[in-house]
Amino acid sequence: MLDYSALSALAAVVREGSFERAARALHVTPSAISQRIRQLEERVGCALVIREQPCRATDTGRRLCQHVDHVRLLEQELQGALPALAPQGMARVPLPIAVNADSLATWAAPAIASFAAEHPVLMEVAVDDQDYTTEWLRAGAVLAAVTSSARPAPGCNSRPLGAMRYLAAASPAFVRRHFPDGVRAASLSRAPSLVFNAKDDLQARWVRRLCHRHVELPRHTLPSSQAFVTAALAGMGWGMQARELIAAQLAEGSLVELVPDTPLDVPLFWQHARAASAVLDALSREILAAAAASLLQR
Amino acid sequence: MLDYSALSALAAVVREGSFERAARALHVTPSAISQRIRQLEERVGCALVIREQPCRATDTGRRLCQHVDHVRLLEQELQGALPALAPQGMARVPLPIAVNADSLATWAAPAIASFAAEHPVLMEVAVDDQDYTTEWLRAGAVLAAVTSSARPAPGCNSRPLGAMRYLAAASPAFVRRHFPDGVRAASLSRAPSLVFNAKDDLQARWVRRLCHRHVELPRHTLPSSQAFVTAALAGMGWGMQARELIAAQLAEGSLVELVPDTPLDVPLFWQHARAASAVLDALSREILAAAAASLLQR
Numbered sequence: 261m262l263d264y265s266a267l268s269a270l271a272a273v274v275r276e277g278s279f280e281r282a283a284r285a286l287h288v289t290p291s292a293i294s295q296r297i298r299q300l301e302e303r304v305g306c307a308l309v310i311r312e313q314p315c316r317a318t319d320t321g322r323r324l325c326q327h328v329d330h331v332r333l334l335e336q337e338l339q340g341a342l343p344a345l346a347p348q349g350m351a352r353v354p355l356p357i358a359v360n361a362d363s364l365a366t367w368a369a370p371a372i373a374s375f376a377a378e379h380p381v382l383m384e385v386a387v388d389d390q391d392y393t394t395e396w397l398r399a400g401a402v403l404a405a406v407t408s409s410a411r412p413a414p415g416c417n418s419r420p421l422g423a424m425r426y427l428a429a430a431s432p433a434f435v436r437r438h439f440p441d442g443v444r445a446a447s448l449s450r451a452p453s454l455v456f457n458a459k460d461d462l463q464a465r466w467v468r469r470l471c472h473r474h475v476e477l478p479r480h481t482l483p484s485s486q487a488f489v490t491a492a493l494a495g496m497g498w499g500m501q502a503r504e505l506i507a508a509q510l511a512e513g514s515l516v517e518l519v520p521d522t523p524l525d526v527p528l529f530w531q532h533a534r535a536a537s538a539v540l541d542a543l544s545r546e547i548l549a550a551a552a553a554s555l556l557q558r
Numbered sequence: 559m560l561d562y563s564a565l566s567a568l569a570a571v572v573r574e575g576s577f578e579r580a581a582r583a584l585h586v587t588p589s590a591i592s593q594r595i596r597q598l599e600e601r602v603g604c605a606l607v608i609r610e611q612p613c614r615a616t617d618t619g620r621r622l623c624q625h626v627d628h629v630r631l632l633e634q635e636l637q638g639a640l641p642a643l644a645p646q647g648m649a650r651v652p653l654p655i656a657v658n659a660d661s662l663a664t665w666a667a668p669a670i671a672s673f674a675a676e677h678p679v680l681m682e683v684a685v686d687d688q689d690y691t692t693e694w695l696r697a698g699a700v701l702a703a704v705t706s707s708a709r710p711a712p713g714c715n716s717r718p719l720g721a722m723r724y725l726a727a728a729s730p731a732f733v734r735r736h737f738p739d740g741v742r743a744a745s746l747s748r749a750p751s752l753v754f755n756a757k758d759d760l761q762a763r764w765v766r767r768l769c770h771r772h773v774e775l776p777r778h779t780l781p782s783s784q785a786f787v788t789a790a791l792a793g794m795g796w797g798m799q800a801r802e803l804i805a806a807q808l809a810e811g812s813l814v815e816l817v818p819d820t821p822l823d824v825p826l827f828w829q830h831a832r833a834a835s836a837v838l839d840a841l842s843r844e845i846l847a848a849a850a851a852s853l854l855q856r
Binding site: 275276284352361365369370373374376382383384385386452458459474478479480482483484485486487490491493496497 | 573574575583650670671675684732774776778783791792
């Protein structure tokens with residue numbers, strides 16, 4: 261079998277970001293950590309850790325860390341069945357998942373939080389664009405992901421969650437100032453838009469559907485779901501806003517749709533490592549229930 | 559002088575993330591972009607772009623991009639003085655800054671948004687931990703930053719903004735369940751804490767001050783200011799919450815301080831590139847005014 265003391269050392273370095281902090285967390289010396297990882301690297305035949313500030317896993321290192329996380333989940337299940345194995349009670353195990361920012365800012369956070377409050381886990385939530393969270397699964401960096409990709413990553417199951425509805429919204433003053441003659445390609449090419457980050461193509465997709473062609477949009481970049489709403493309210497730009505996040509603003513009229521009734525629906529999926537553990541299954545149930553209550557179902 | 563068509567190509571590739579999108583934005587062919595960057599790399603003598611998905615700048619490439627941003631700001635000022643230079647009106651120029659997540663979720667977003675609504679800029683806001691935003695300045699990736707570091711980065715001015723107040727907070731049920739005998743090192747080593755990401759050491763700092771020693775904390779990782787509050791409300795863990803973000807929850811009693819009257823105040827600074835431009839000065843004024851109204855002043 262593999263050397264699990266070395267694998268634990270690797271997982272600790274990647275989680276903690278340094279050999280010193282990993283040593284402290286595992287109650288050993290930094291040189292013991294360093295030696296275990298070197299031996300593991302010799303056995304695997306390639307580097308597992310990029311020794312930077314903070315330390316990061318190589319692709320191979322990430323796959324090994326995912327394996328450790330998975331084995332820990334299975335161990336925890338065993339301890340549930342054989343309490344004698346863990347006389348001091350079950351240790352919390354890391355459960356790494358990836359979620360898109362708007363889901364985390366709305367329906368997903370309460371589901372994750374109420375699950376975590378009742379299960380012996382330590383959630384490690386990574387945030388990325390919904391078109392990229394599957395990469396985290398594929399790279400072995402997480403055990404489950406909320407993603408826009410229906411096609412299961414290797415070794416994963418994929419289940420539909422429903423669609424997140426986005427509205428192209430701005431303040432009424434912004435619309436009057438930048439779209440006095442309506443929302444057309446010419447005005448869109450001058451009016452500043454809001455994008456979450458370079459990966460966010462929702463604005464471009466909405467414009468392509470509206471104008472039937474690509475329009476080069478001036479873009480403010482603002483990677484915060486709250487700031488995105490604040491920015492729209494202050495007239496900084498227009499952007500695709502998660503409807504759930506701006507319900508109050510739409511109702512009071514401080515934000516309006518650029519073009520009435522032109523929502524963009526983004527179907528989301530829950531992908532999770534197939535070799536099931538009871539803990540991951542419980543998280544899946546919470547996620548699916550929260551999505552069913554909040555996302556658009558067909 | 560430097561070849562500014564090549565520098566613009568470089569900046570576009572880094573901003574857009576690919577040679578194809580950069581070509582579309584600049585209305586040239588991808589091979590023209592590629593050729594300009596190759597020539598620039600030959601002249602500088604090192605790689606400027608890491609050709610991945612998405613493309614990223616090397617350290618040297620980032621410095622050149624910062625230089626381009628700076629020159630664009632100066633050009634814009636010149637156009638303000640000599641309108642004949644820009645008969646079609648001023649083009650918006652990119653203004654890259656770095657801000658910590660909690661500032662962006664609270665006082666900084668309205669300041670940035672109202673500034674951006676009135677100036678011909680395209681904000682590129684990067685989010686990082688307040689202890690790391692200075693690195694963005696130092697690396698030349700941004701022109702200004704909200705940071706916890708008072709010492710000016712090379713070529714920058716540093717101005718105090720006041721302190722952001724954090725409270726160690728959790729739900730009353732969480733406190734009863736995990737701290738029945740008070741908040742001590744032993745209970746802290748078992749009760750799950752919330753951290754924003756691996757860089758977030760506020761929880762560890764608060765515990766060190768309380769217990770006068772290092773305590774290894776079980777940690778959930780949750781990189782979203784909203785989700786952080788949601789998680790605390792649901793009893794997922796305790797964490798250092800920005801007081802401004804949980805004022806309502808404290809007032810209604812759904813969140814409480816773990817130990818009454820033990821705030822952690824994090825002094826923040828505004829650092830900006832020294833060679834001033836009127837636009838950057840205007841942003842500085844908005845940021846300083848908003849901070850003065852929201853952050854703790856001595």
